[in-house]
Amino acid sequence: MATxxxxxxxxxxxxxxxxxxxxxxxxxxxxxxxxxxxxxAELDYAPRASARALAANRSEVIAVTAPLHPxxxxxxxxxxxxxVTIAARDHDYDTLLLxxxxxxxxxxxxxxxxxxxxxxxxxxxxxxxxxxLARGLSCPVVFIGVPEDTEGLVCVDLDFEAAIRxxxxxxxxxxxxxxxxxxxxxxxxxxxSNYPLRVVHEFERYAASCGIEFAVTYPETDDAAPxxxxxxxxxxxxxxxxxxxANPVAQSLAATLGARGLTVPQDVSVIAAGMTPIMARTPxxxxxxxxxxxxxxxVAVDILxxxxxxxxxxxxVTLVTQIYQSQGSVAPAPVAPPLxxx
Amino acid sequence: MATxxxxxxxxxxxxxxxxxxxxxxxxxxxxxxxxxxxxxAELDYAPRASARALAANRSEVIAVTAPLHPxxxxxxxxxxxxxVTIAARDHDYDTLLLxxxxxxxxxxxxxxxxxxxxxxxxxxxxxxxxxxLARGLSCPVVFIGVPEDTEGLVCVDLDFEAAIRxxxxxxxxxxxxxxxxxxxxxxxxxxxSNYPLRVVHEFERYAASCGIEFAVTYPETDDAAPxxxxxxxxxxxxxxxxxxxANPVAQSLAATLGARGLTVPQDVSVIAAGMTPIMARTPxxxxxxxxxxxxxxxVAVDILxxxxxxxxxxxxVTLVTQIYQSQGSVAPAPVAPPLxxx
DNA sequence: CCAAGCAATCGAAGCGCTTCGATAACGCCG
DNA sequence: CGGCGTTATCGAAGCGCTTCGATTGCTTGG
Numbered sequence: 238m239a240t241x242x243x244x245x246x247x248x249x250x251x252x253x254x255x256x257x258x259x260x261x262x263x264x265x266x267x268x269x270x271x272x273x274x275x276x277x278a279e280l281d282y283a284p285r286a287s288a289r290a291l292a293a294n295r296s297e298v299i300a301v302t303a304p305l306h307p308x309x310x311x312x313x314x315x316x317x318x319x320x321v322t323i324a325a326r327d328h329d330y331d332t333l334l335l336x337x338x339x340x341x342x343x344x345x346x347x348x349x350x351x352x353x354x355x356x357x358x359x360x361x362x363x364x365x366x367x368x369x370l371a372r373g374l375s376c377p378v379v380f381i382g383v384p385e386d387t388e389g390l391v392c393v394d395l396d397f398e399a400a401i402r403x404x405x406x407x408x409x410x411x412x413x414x415x416x417x418x419x420x421x422x423x424x425x426x427x428x429x430s431n432y433p434l435r436v437v438h439e440f441e442r443y444a445a446s447c448g449i450e451f452a453v454t455y456p457e458t459d460d461a462a463p464x465x466x467x468x469x470x471x472x473x474x475x476x477x478x479x480x481x482x483a484n485p486v487a488q489s490l491a492a493t494l495g496a497r498g499l500t501v502p503q504d505v506s507v508i509a510a511g512m513t514p515i516m517a518r519t520p521x522x523x524x525x526x527x528x529x530x531x532x533x534x535x536v537a538v539d540i541l542x543x544x545x546x547x548x549x550x551x552x553x554v555t556l557v558t559q560i561y562q563s564q565g566s567v568a569p570a571p572v573a574p575p576l577x578x579x
Numbered sequence: 580m581a582t583x584x585x586x587x588x589x590x591x592x593x594x595x596x597x598x599x600x601x602x603x604x605x606x607x608x609x610x611x612x613x614x615x616x617x618x619x620a621e622l623d624y625a626p627r628a629s630a631r632a633l634a635a636n637r638s639e640v641i642a643v644t645a646p647l648h649p650x651x652x653x654x655x656x657x658x659x660x661x662x663v664t665i666a667a668r669d670h671d672y673d674t675l676l677l678x679x680x681x682x683x684x685x686x687x688x689x690x691x692x693x694x695x696x697x698x699x700x701x702x703x704x705x706x707x708x709x710x711x712l713a714r715g716l717s718c719p720v721v722f723i724g725v726p727e728d729t730e731g732l733v734c735v736d737l738d739f740e741a742a743i744r745x746x747x748x749x750x751x752x753x754x755x756x757x758x759x760x761x762x763x764x765x766x767x768x769x770x771x772s773n774y775p776l777r778v779v780h781e782f783e784r785y786a787a788s789c790g791i792e793f794a795v796t797y798p799e800t801d802d803a804a805p806x807x808x809x810x811x812x813x814x815x816x817x818x819x820x821x822x823x824x825a826n827p828v829a830q831s832l833a834a835t836l837g838a839r840g841l842t843v844p845q846d847v848s849v850i851a852a853g854m855t856p857i858m859a860r861t862p863x864x865x866x867x868x869x870x871x872x873x874x875x876x877x878v879a880v881d882i883l884x885x886x887x888x889x890x891x892x893x894x895x896v897t898l899v900t901q902i903y904q905s906q907g908s909v910a911p912a913p914v915a916p917p918l919x920x921x
Numbered sequence: 922c923c924a925a926g927c928a929a930t931c932g933a934a935g936c937g938c939t940t941c942g943a944t945a946a947c948g949c950c951g
Numbered sequence: 952c953g954g955c956g957t958t959a960t961c962g963a964a965g966c967g968c969t970t971c972g973a974t975t976g977c978t979t980g981g
């Protein structure tokens with residue numbers, strides 16, 4: 238393993254000149270640079286990460302906490318971890334994976350030992366213990382997801398409120414006047430990240446402000462039938478459905494609608510807002526505002542890197558707009574409401 | 580951030596004494612140790628990872644390559660990465676995630692810069708480019724999965740051959756004399772890791788040596804019906820099925836058997852050998868020899884750590900025995916073959 | 922009573938890099 | 952032609968830790 242010393246000797250310059258040539262932090266004449274580069278290539282030189290980290294007081298490593306609790310979807314998890322890793326490499330950072338049950342310990346350790354320069358927190362719950370921890374940590378932390386209390390935190394998330402507004406707008410423009418929301422299992426609302434709740438609130442607020450009829454239902458199981466029946470009981474003239482629910486429920490809804498003799502989009506228009514596309518091996522035939530890690534992760538990493546390199550101050554909460562993907566599941570509302578039609 | 584210097588001063592000892600007290604590499608008297616520990620606690624001391632790595636010439640980090648090609652299952656990926664991470668923490672190692680398309684570059688970089696002490700390679704294909712690379716790398720590499728040419732490599736995998744033998748034994752002991760194997764999609768056999776092929780070979784070899792009738796089928800799609808029909812066409816008296824196939828096919832098989840009026844295990848006995856249990860949100864009602872990351876990952880990490888700490892020489896290929904999980908899908912063979920029975 | 926042996930501790934030399942201030946070489950202007 | 956500002960390069964001081972050999976102060980046996 239060649240060291241910077243070997244390179245300097247080989248190129249006939251001082252160590253510091255090699256360092257400056259490689260980092261570009263001071264000007265080096267064209268031909269010395271050429272000699273140094275030749276030496277590096279010949280000796281197959283790569284700077285020792287630990288030496289560099291010690292001297293420069295930065296490790297060029299970002300830690301990623303993705304704690305495993307039983308009800309998280311590992312596939313979504315991996316997708317986020319991968320996207321963070323890819324985005325980090327674009328800035329020449331590597332990522333350290335912290336997945337132990339006790340994410341706190343991992344975060345503390347990476348900060349205390351300066352293992353990582355910064356931390357990305359995934360799978361954020363409404364009342365996340367990692368929020369309090371992050372406030373007391375010496376290194377920058379960026380959350381992907383928004384906890385209840387964002388005081389002093391830097392968070393990135395999708396703009397679920399905007400997605401809901403866009404879903405309602407889309408339906409309203411297609412003349413739907415009665416729209417139902419299928420939300421998450423009641424326990425999920427408690428435990429999980431708080432976006433499902435934000436979705437419900439915004440749905441109710443915005444639907445009301447648009448002057449349309451609306452109702453929200455919370456499926457108890459993965460079977461969408463009771464939820465659908467519940468909605469139709471409360472909105473007999475319902476012609477539009479917005480979903481922000483677990484994928485199995487969505488899968489089941491597709492089947493249930495068929496079983497009820499309802500065709501999408503002739504009888505009912507359906508939009509899935511803020512759902513993970515990854516799990517959907519069998520893609521849903523619904524218009525979607527997908528919860529796409531490729532939207533949030535690069536933004537989160539950009540912000541963290543800016544923080545690390547002192548390029549920008551902490552930014553509070555950043556919301557990223559989801560992209561509407563049309564699958565033809567929205568059509569103008571039928572003249573007669575679907576249930577009365579038959 | 581306190582340094583070892585601060586601790587030494589606070590405890591009234593030399594720096595080296597602190598180092599020895601913390602590492603345990605030399606004896607330190609009980610009361611100096613106590614003073615040092617008190618000082619550490621008071622100053623909230625944690626050794627700087629980079630300084631330690633530079634001085635000791637080891638980073639206590641293991642790199643994990645999990646390249647993302649389109650046909651890999653992210654959920655399984657994450658499960659492996661997590662299990663490796665957990666196992667590594669048990670040995671006080673952290674894990675660096677290398678996930679870029681170009682895994683080679685990541686491996687080279689972590690070795691060249693001494694970012695990581697060793698590398699774990701996941702998702703190994705039969706002709707994996709990373710095999711050649713590993714041979715030329717300066718740091719130990721352990722593969723989870725077995726490539727075609729294992730010369731000079733250290734690999735850990737499940738003992739698929741043993742699983743197949745155990746599956747056949749189980750069926751034979753229940754008096755089944757005609758057994759079919761549902762293997763993978765033909766392209767999967769080409770591209771993927773080579774265990775599906777090993778499974779087919781061992782199935783044919785061992786079934787023949789047991790003197791039973793057998794056939795192998797390769798489903799073209801996720802629909803198991805054609806595969807099942809193919810098997811029955813070639814083995815009209817088939818009473819046992821071994822599966823080593825993609826999970827959707829298995830899901831489909833459960834449905835198809837029902838549709839054909841066949842009951843498990845009364846009419847047909849079924850065993851799933853070497854399949855990922857993670858994906859199966861809806862658990863399959865079949866006896867299983869699951870492809871469980873918790874079996875291989877800790878073993879791989881143990882081996883790597885032994886290698887790193889010079890405790891043991893390279894071990895070649897290590898095969899781990901899968902654990903049979905009974906779900907009641909195996910019963911004694913019916914007296915009359917199922918198809919003729921109706 | 923002294924040499925030998927042992928246990929506990931210290932001091933200093935690195936590990937390989939970054940970075941600051943100093944230095945040398947050079948052209949330019951008055 | 953001397954002084955000055957540039958530009959390119961050098962030297963050395965760390966960064967915070969590990970580890971080796973040396974030192975100190977005891978205890979023992981001869």
